[in-house]
Amino acid sequence: MDELKFSLEAFEGPLDLLLSLINKNKVSIYDIPIALIFEQYTAHLDEMRAMDMEVAGEFIVMAAELMLIKSRMLLPKSPEAEEEEDPRAALAAALAEYQRIKSKAALLGGLYDVYNGRVAKEPEDIGREIELLPHAPEQLIKAFRRILDRTFEADTRSIAPARTIKNLYSAKVVPVSAKILGLMRMLRRRGECSFDELMLTSKTRSELVAAFMALLELLRVRRVNMEERGGELFFTLSLEKHTGENDLLPSEEVGFNA
Secondary structure (H helix, E strand, O other), X not given: OOOOOOOOOOOOOHXXXXXXXXXXXXXXXXXXXXXXXXXHHHHHHHHHHHOOOOOOHHHHHHHHHHHHHHHHHHOOOOOOOOOOOOOOHHHHHHHHHHHHHHHHHHHHHHHHXXXXXXXXXXXXXXXXXXXXXXXXXXXHHHHHHHHHHHHHOOXXXXXXXXXXXXXXXXXXXXXXXXXXXXXXXXXXXXXXXXXXXXXXXXXXXXXXHHHHHHHHHHHHOOOEEEXXXXXXEEEEEOOOOOOOHHHHOOOOOOXXXX
């Protein structure tokens, strides 16, 4: 004959066991039939002992508490005494709080299973899109080509091309960051400058390319405003941003010696 096998539920503590018995009997936490619950509670402890399971001290303490509540409820009420507090009130409050915490723990446990291992990224301001004139890119390219074409008209022009390998090798590298600062200082000093005025401050073609890239960077970070008047482009410093000059420098030094 096969041996009988018993399976007991695992409870996290005496309140967990009590809450399970209350749910099985479908009774209210605030109207506990102490005699019935006490009987089932002690029966469960006897089953644990019968299976050589160690009964924790807190379970025994709760059994004593239930016995005390049962005995107090059996005592006759004195007609002369004022309305007495229900002996089950403290136990009901503890069970209600335990039930609330247990439901929250189950909710958090489910969220942990879903979101465990994920890393949240803090939101960041991506900024608004750059607002330029409708045909600004084409106008900038056309204006730059017009300035660049002047470099091939005559070697005596203020912006001379580098024609030989030796000139390219020996030419001074022009960093874009230096041109950014130069354009900003020029605009701060004059208030407003045309595209030609900003570009023709360059002495070589490499400086011209660096100046054009610097202007594009200033437009990208909205540090300058662009306006078209009479077919010409004019630029002023933007009043919306008060970024320092050093904040506009590229993360790496970029220069040209073409």
